[in-house]
Amino acid sequence: MLHQHIHPSCPNWVPNAWAGATQGRSWKKEGKPSIKTIQSKIGELYDCVDIYKQPALDHPLLKNHTLQLKPSSLPNGLKLAKPKPATFYGFNDTCPSGTIPIERFQKSDYFRSHRPVDGRSESGHYFAIIETNGVSPNLFHGASVRMTTHKLPKVLPNQVSSSSIYLFGGSQGPHFDLNVIEAGWHYSPNDYNDNNPRFFTFWTGDGYGNTGCANLRCRGFVRTTSSSIGPGSTVEKFSVYNGEEFLISLQIFKDPSTLNWWFLLQGESIGYYPRELLPSMDGGIDKIQMGGYVFAPSSDPSPPMGSGHPYTEGRDYHVDPKDGCVFAYGGKGGFTK
Secondary structure, eight states, X not given: XXXXXXXXXXXXXXXXXXXXXXXXXXXXXXXXXXXXXXXXXXXXXXXXXXXXXXXXGGSGGGTTOOOOOSOXXXXXXXXXXXXXXXXXXXXXXXXXTTEEEEEOOSSOOOOOOOOBOTTOOOTTEEEEEEEEOTTOOOOBSEEEEEEEOOOOSOOOTTOEEEEEEEEEESTTSOGGGOEEEEEEEEEOHHXXXXXXXXXXXXXXXXXXXXXXXXXXXXXXXXXXXXXXXXXXXXXXXXXXXXXXXXXXXXXEEEOTTTOOEEEEETTEEEXXXXXXXXXXXXXXXXXXXXXXXXXXXXXXXXXXXTTSSOGGGSOOEEEETTTEEEEEOSSOTTOOO
16 A cells, blocks of 8 residues: 545545546647657657647647646745656657657557546545545635555556546536546556556546546647646656655645646646636535545456555544645555654
């Protein structure tokens, strides 16, 4: 298992169950000419695409969208920092100024999402979840999470293991008005043609009906930097069992001026989901979920979650005045506090 921290407050948490999957169509390289092609240090190809011609901006709802290159301001207590690229594999080259890197996928045009289905379960889906108390009238305008990274035994091509945070808008209304932002790290071999853990983002604007896709594979996330870290980046450093831990630090928050939903990954602003795609979030987030998810067909043993060690080796939870609410589950996997 793993441990995660959420800020800035410690609401009442209640357990919940997640299950399900959805798919989103991939972006097609045709019509998005690459100015340059670069390679990651493990051989992945990335196309450097004009920042103003990235797939997200082709979305019909973004016809009049103005590209925002950086947040107008940061939440209290947050500061931009030099990223820690050692957590992720970098590139052997750089994209030209004014372009962003988009990974060139060789095979999969679809992406599995790990979505909540309100207490119902499906065969092969397993979860360890906390969520904000649904009876609270308070709205959130962002969340901060630190996730330990782990090198898991081989996850089979038709399996998934992930650590995620989910932000909801409109969770108390009609399901077709439900907006969700997801982010975290996962192993999903079918989607990447390898067994490497990746940072991912996902969105839906209609309760996983007709919208929803991950990373930059279709119209959604607006990338604003040519940095080596971003949606789809491959994790390089892993926590050591009962030893040194490596963390992915993520902040997601609503820009007070534009109402876009910005991402800070390892202290660097990497991009955002435009407000036009998530109208039910304009007022704020009404529910937050976080935790681990694994999936395997019923004929296969389930893959490990988090560090893969039993929860009895770890601590249930504790409240840290500095960190707010901390939910720790699973084995030692770097959690040495």
